Every structure is written in structure tokens, then in C-alpha cells.
Amino acid sequence: MSLSKRPEPCILVIFGASGDLTQRKLIPALYSLMCDGLLPDEFAMIGFARKAKTNESFREEMRVACEEFARSKPINEAIWQKFARSLHYQQGDYGAAADYEVLCKRLEAIERAHGSGANRLFYLATPPEVYPIIIENVGSVLCTGAAGSDRHWSRIIIEKPFGHDLQSARELNAHVHRFFREEQVYRIDHYLGKETVQNIFVFRFANGIFEPIWDRRYVDNVQITVAESIGIGNRGSYYEKAGVIRDIVQNHLLQLLALTAMEPPAEFSADAVRNEKVKVLKALRVDTSRGDGTVRGQYGPGKIDGQLVPGYTQEEGVAPDSTTETYLAMKLFVDNWRWAGVPFYVRSGKRMAKRLTEIVIQFKMPPLLLFKETIARAIEPNLLVMNIQPHEGISLRFGAKVPGSGDNIQTVVMDFNYGSTFKTAAPEAYERLILDAMLGDSTLFTRSDEVEASWALITPVIERWEAGGGSFIELYRSGSWGPKEADDFLAADGRKWHVL
Incomplete structure (x- = not known):
């Protein structure tokens, strides 16, 4: 790398x-x-x-x-x-x-x-x-x-896509291994080539102040968002078969989750890093305590940057009565010692208000008996936000006293931005990944058992939908942040999505 x-x-x-x-x-x-x-x-x-x-x-x-x-x-x-x-x-x-x-x-x-x-x-x-x-x-x-x-x-x-379900992924892996050894195979996910994604390693494991609080004792919940402002373009025939769960969630989004939740590897080598990611993926489960643990949506007509855009079913190559999801929110748990009981809320959608990918670590609220009730209500939880795209950087939100004789507390933000700090454009993801493949470094590529572990989580969700036992498709307006039901999904847990 x-x-x-x-x-x-x-x-x-x-x-x-x-x-x-x-x-x-x-x-x-x-x-x-x-x-x-x-x-x-x-x-x-x-x-x-x-x-x-x-x-x-x-x-x-x-x-x-x-x-x-x-x-x-x-x-x-x-x-x-x-x-x-x-x-x-x-x-x-x-x-x-x-x-x-x-x-x-x-x-x-x-x-x-x-x-x-x-x-x-x-x-x-x-x-x-x-x-x-x-x-x-x-x-x-x-x-x-x-x-x-x-x-x-x-x-x-x-x-990608490497397979369309668990069985097809296993069959494709078996076919690849007839002609190539695993160490010759580089399954590419361009998200892993982004600078901020790689910086998750450094941020967590090279700084002594964050790793000790990176667990269930201090973290209330984790939110991962992959939002796109564009629609499906001319990919209607592909998207009808894939939906957002295959297009984004099974690969990009679960990779971000695995990097966020993984244990420190024994060494910074390809297999050591990927071993820890596989452990996370195998420990993942969808929370089905309420329904199937998902909210599905499909974009309708709306405005993006002042321009009227069609709904999904008006796109070329899409069936007028299509039930393909263009938005998905899920509630997941990582059942291990570090993360037991901490919900991971993930969401991804097309035709959202803006293009944005971020990881939000929300910390637990402190005991507020030290402060008057009116002041305590104004205090918001601490947030650590990793911005993956379009503006790569990291921000930390915490409370500070407003200058003056009163006891007012205000939320403030400390920002780190790659472009303004290093004064240089970060290499494009494909630059790093192609170079790594030439060098024989597979750290940022997906291993066969990693692919199968992610499909093992996603395939039962798809099968429940196809059997008619899953969530309904909720319409949302193009240019919004998704269906109202996704907000209700978190509100039922006493939480809300991070304002993007």
C-alpha cells in the first residue's frame, strides 16, 4: 500500500x-x-x-x-x-x-x-x-x-460485483481458483483506495487517545452513510437485478464497517489485516427484533440542483411497477467482546440531497447532574465524523462553554481536511490500487472468504424480501435524505441520523 x-x-x-x-x-x-x-x-x-x-x-x-x-x-x-x-x-x-x-x-x-x-x-x-x-x-x-x-x-x-448471492460468489471463487492461486487474485473495491478509508488504520492504531475508547463502554452507536445525488443513469437493466443492496451495501458499505470495527492486526500485512476484517463480517448480524431490520425506499420525481428529475420507475430500462430498492437502511450488531450491544446503522441511497460518504462514531452522553437541567438539555453527544467523500477529512464535535459570565454550553467542531492541511491533491483510489496490484500488495483488496462472509450476511435479507417477508418499499422524493420511515427507524431506538 x-x-x-x-x-x-x-x-x-x-x-x-x-x-x-x-x-x-x-x-x-x-x-x-x-x-x-x-x-x-x-x-x-x-x-x-x-x-x-x-x-x-x-x-x-x-x-x-x-x-x-x-x-x-x-x-x-x-x-x-x-x-x-x-x-x-x-x-x-x-x-x-x-x-x-x-x-x-x-x-x-x-x-x-x-x-x-x-x-x-x-x-x-x-x-x-x-x-x-x-x-x-x-x-x-x-x-x-x-x-x-x-x-x-x-x-x-x-x-465488483463478485457474484450476486452467496452461492454464485462461491462458484465464482471456485472457478477463479481453478486457474489462479488466491495470492494472484485482486478483487477490487475502489472505496478501499480512498485516502480517508486508509487513514482509519492510522487514526485508530497510531494514536493513543482514540483506540482505548473505541468500544461498547464509550460508543453509543455507529452510523455509516453512502449517499449519491445521481440516479441510475443508463444502468437500468443492471440496477433492476442489483438494487442498492448488491450495488453498494454488500461491498462498499460492509467494507467501511469492517475497517471501523476490526481489532488491531498483529502486523500490517495483507493477511493480518484481512483476517481481522473477516472476523467482523462473520460476527455481524441483522437486528430482526423489529421486522426484518431494514427500511427500503425508491426515489420518486424531485429536484436536484434546481433541475426536475424523474422517479426510478420512469428511468430507461426500469419496469413501471418495479419494486427494486434505491435506498436501504439497516440495523446491524457485531457480536463480539468489543462491540456487543452497540448498534451499527447503515444507509445508502440514490438521488439523495448530495453526494457524501461518512462514518459517524457517536459517543455516550456523560452524566449531566453537574449541570442545570436547562443547560444539560442543550448538550449534544460527542461525535467523531470521518468524511470519505467528496471532501476527505475528519471532524470531532464536543461541548464548550460560551465566553461570558453565564453557564451556556455550545457544541463546537474541530476539523481536519486533507486538501487544506497537506496542500496537495490526494491520489485517486484507482491509482493506489493499480499500483498496489503491480507491487503485489493485496492489503486493500478483498479475499475470497471476505467476499463470502459479506454475502452470507446479505443473501438471507434478499431471500426474505423475495419471499414477501421483508419491509415494504417506501417512496422518497429525489433530492431528499430518504424516506421518513428511515427516520422513524432510528427514532424507535431513541436516536436520530446524523445531520449531513
Whole structure:
């Protein structure tokens, strides 16, 4: 997990190179890494996709993408020319074995031309339904290091979603392991590449004042929010099958929860960190003491930034009578010694009032007999808020006496902001994660048992919904913070959501 090391010479193959992820994230991330001097001089990249393109047309498209999306702006012409020479394109069909043979010969020629050796990193930026056939062909045709060569390595990065339920995740893991050892597999969750997410490690384990109070004795509840202001865009057919529970909750949100609740690892290594995360995921349970422990919602028409936007059922590719959830709130418990009895409230939604991801640690109220009743009522609980996006930082809320002769107490906030403190733009998540995969550091990637543990929690929830035993779909207005029932959900516990 380092942005100071340079990897060995290697070649990166991106399957799905004509797609949105490649243009908006992957190529701009690679270009920024080259600007920072973090790519090896002997580096090459080849894109593989169905669309017909030449090397030249692919490079022109990627330049436009970097001009718009790369962190390093404006384009440095000398660096771009060097970077462009490393970009190649190969048309092919994901299911055609002959096209992989052609790709293999092309790889060997590019490796000789660039001196990149036979270290190969494969990136699956494709729809998940073609993962199995690509994995099989990569493992059997293109993978030079699968047998464990001492001189060369082969690794594969697999995008989410990794399965759509517990059984499919197990089957996909078994299929991957037919061709790759677990240490060669990098299941990517871009949230883990965000600076503030990684800073959870440092904040908790490098500071002596917070870890001692990071448990059930002092924490009243934990709230994790992943809110998006956008709708589903042109992903209607995908979202109808996924919903927010598969799109965000099963992966991004549970990863944030695991990092927040995990025990200190014995050492800062990939397996030690992931071992502790798995323990949290296996200790998680949904609170079903009232209903099924969830509130589901679906956005209706409303206004975002003054613009009228349609409701979910008016989106392209969505059934008019769809019961797919675009909002979900859940109440979870981590049944271990540290967190027993502390509720973890999580929520995620589309078409919310703003784009925001945060983790809120709410501490228990102190005994207030020291203060007059009128003053005590004005005191709010202490909050520690970790802002993941869009503005990465940490804030601490506590009570302070208002200057003067009275006894008035007011809530104040201490803020730390990455941008204003370090005066530099943080690397994009994909920059860090691609570099880590090249370096062979899997700390920020998801292990097979981790994926299955999260699906083991989520799959029964989905099955209850499908059986008709779950919560109803509540409508909420686009541009709001979700359905009123989600507020009632916490109010029943005598709590309320943190005001975003």
C-alpha cells in the first residue's frame, strides 16, 4: 500500500478497454502514476474489447479522457508522448478462444518491444457475466506465472460485483481458483483506495487517545452513510437485478464497517489485516427484533440542483411497477467482546440531497447532574465524523462553554481536511490500487472468504424480501435524505441520523 515504490517491469491487459471505467478511471490513473514517476520505464498496456479500433484511435480517445479525468493536469506533452507509446489495442471477442491466441502473440511482441518482461497484470473491466470465460482463457492461454515461476508473475484484478448471492460468489471463487492461486487474485473495491478509508488504520492504531475508547463502554452507536445525488443513469437493466443492496451495501458499505470495527492486526500485512476484517463480517448480524431490520425506499420525481428529475420507475430500462430498492437502511450488531450491544446503522441511497460518504462514531452522553437541567438539555453527544467523500477529512464535535459570565454550553467542531492541511491533491483510489496490484500488495483488496462472509450476511435479507417477508418499499422524493420511515427507524431506538 505504497505510493513511493516503483513496480517491476510489467504489462497490463485491460479487458473492456472500450468501456466507461477504462476511460474515466483506469487510463487517467495510469497516466497520473507516470506523471509521478511511479510506473516502470519498461511498462506497456494493451486494451482488449469487441469494438474495432486502431492503436492510434485508441490513443486519441485516451488522451481526451486524460484531459478530462486525470488528476495530473494539464497534460504534460513530453510525458504524454511517452505514455501514449505504451498504449496498444486489440479487438477481440471475450468468448472466442482463437482471439486469445492472437492476443498472446501480440503480448509477446509488445513485451519484446518495450522490454517489459513476462510480468502480466490482467484487469477485468467488463460486465460480470463474461468473467468466467475471460478468467478461463487468461488462466489457460495468457498466464505466464500461474504455475508459480520464480522469475515472472501473473495477477488478475476482478471488479465488483463478485457474484450476486452467496452461492454464485462461491462458484465464482471456485472457478477463479481453478486457474489462479488466491495470492494472484485482486478483487477490487475502489472505496478501499480512498485516502480517508486508509487513514482509519492510522487514526485508530497510531494514536493513543482514540483506540482505548473505541468500544461498547464509550460508543453509543455507529452510523455509516453512502449517499449519491445521481440516479441510475443508463444502468437500468443492471440496477433492476442489483438494487442498492448488491450495488453498494454488500461491498462498499460492509467494507467501511469492517475497517471501523476490526481489532488491531498483529502486523500490517495483507493477511493480518484481512483476517481481522473477516472476523467482523462473520460476527455481524441483522437486528430482526423489529421486522426484518431494514427500511427500503425508491426515489420518486424531485429536484436536484434546481433541475426536475424523474422517479426510478420512469428511468430507461426500469419496469413501471418495479419494486427494486434505491435506498436501504439497516440495523446491524457485531457480536463480539468489543462491540456487543452497540448498534451499527447503515444507509445508502440514490438521488439523495448530495453526494457524501461518512462514518459517524457517536459517543455516550456523560452524566449531566453537574449541570442545570436547562443547560444539560442543550448538550449534544460527542461525535467523531470521518468524511470519505467528496471532501476527505475528519471532524470531532464536543461541548464548550460560551465566553461570558453565564453557564451556556455550545457544541463546537474541530476539523481536519486533507486538501487544506497537506496542500496537495490526494491520489485517486484507482491509482493506489493499480499500483498496489503491480507491487503485489493485496492489503486493500478483498479475499475470497471476505467476499463470502459479506454475502452470507446479505443473501438471507434478499431471500426474505423475495419471499414477501421483508419491509415494504417506501417512496422518497429525489433530492431528499430518504424516506421518513428511515427516520422513524432510528427514532424507535431513541436516536436520530446524523445531520449531513
